[in-house]
Amino acid sequence: MKVLILGGTTEASALARALAEREIPARFSYAGRVAAPKPQPLPTRVGGFGGIDGLAAFLKAEGITHLIDATHPFAEQMSRHAVAAAEQTGTRLLALTRPPWALQPGDDWQRVDSIEAAVEALAGPPQRVLLAIGRMHLAAFAARPEHHYLLRLIDRPDTPPPLPHHTLTVDRGPFTREGDLALLREHGVERLVCKNAGGAGAAAKLEAARILALPVVMIDRPALPPRREAHTLDEALQWLGH
Ligand code: NAP
Numbered sequence: 513m514k515v516l517i518l519g520g521t522t523e524a525s526a527l528a529r530a531l532a533e534r535e536i537p538a539r540f541s542y543a544g545r546v547a548a549p550k551p552q553p554l555p556t557r558v559g560g561f562g563g564i565d566g567l568a569a570f571l572k573a574e575g576i577t578h579l580i581d582a583t584h585p586f587a588e589q590m591s592r593h594a595v596a597a598a599e600q601t602g603t604r605l606l607a608l609t610r611p612p613w614a615l616q617p618g619d620d621w622q623r624v625d626s627i628e629a630a631v632e633a634l635a636g637p638p639q640r641v642l643l644a645i646g647r648m649h650l651a652a653f654a655a656r657p658e659h660h661y662l663l664r665l666i667d668r669p670d671t672p673p674p675l676p677h678h679t680l681t682v683d684r685g686p687f688t689r690e691g692d693l694a695l696l697r698e699h700g701v702e703r704l705v706c707k708n709a710g711g712a713g714a715a716a717k718l719e720a721a722r723i724l725a726l727p728v729v730m731i732d733r734p735a736l737p738p739r740r741e742a743h744t745l746d747e748a749l750q751w752l753g754h
Contacts, residue, residue, distance in 0.1 A: 515752065516541060516576045518590060519552070522686070522713055523608050526581035526745055528552045534754055539574065543590070547667045567597035578752060581739075582608040586733040595737045607741045608748050610710035610731060613718060620727045627651040627652050630705050633729045634659060640699060644717060650675065652714050659710070662699045686713025692720035705729040 515538035532553035561567040598605035638658040660677040
């Protein structure tokens with residue numbers, strides 16, 4: 513048995529620790545988006561594989577028997593490639609994902625199905641918006657330059673985001689309800705835009721929004737091809753026969 517973990521999430525790191533503790537042969541893969549990724553207790557490679565064929569070649573060359581896609585629920589391309597490459601090579605595939613957040617009493621969500629739809633949803637008078645979507649798709653919000661955006665990113669970007677009015681905070685989760693309440697109050701945030709990532713560490717902003725009765729534009733997850741999914745570490749270990 514040899515496992516490849518596609519990482520970039522808290523869940524992937526927890527799985528890496530569990531495999532290392534059990535001495536299950538495994539490798540870890542990062543996309544390489546973050547300047548100083550969390551060190552892993554497994555041999556780690558960084559960077560894209562070169563599409564489906566690149567990943568398939570890697571699986572074969574490394575003798576990977578079990579592929580665990582523990583990427584973020586919005587890492588759509590990587591997850592699609594994992595399904596295709598696993599099929600091509602006959603590698604067993606499991607997706608370790610966290611359940612999406614569900615609406616709770618007191619929440620005021622407008623659900624949208626894409627970044628573009630989230631931009632649409634911001635039509636209206638200028639507001640102070642917490643834009644918590646990572647750094648990849650910020651440029652789409654240049655179409656709504658009237659708003660003031662509070663951005664929370666893991667690294668300071670090399671080039672300033674193309675948003676005329678913004679404030680940048682550089683921070684890495686997990687976040688706390690108290691911390692996010694303070695952040696929203698300090699910046700006078702009136703609305704949030706976020707992806708339905710699920711998980712505990714990023715849910716703090718939703719709890720804070722609930723307390724302050726702020727509306728949230730919630731971007732739903734991309735649809736993915738059918739694949740076997742697990743929501744917990746235990747399920748993933750069971751799938752590996754441990
Ligand atoms: P993506 O759009 O699905 O992937 C773009 C390309 O990046 C993939 O085709 C692949 O390149 C490479 N890639 C992605 N994840 C990889 C991994 N774990 N190992 C090696 N190559 C990888 O992904 P993304 O949305 O840019 O996310 C990149 C990474 O950041 C993911 O690992 C994800 O877990 C993490 N992340 C994403 C988000 C988010 O909101 N999207 C949030 C938090 C963390 P090739 O085609 O060349 O193989």
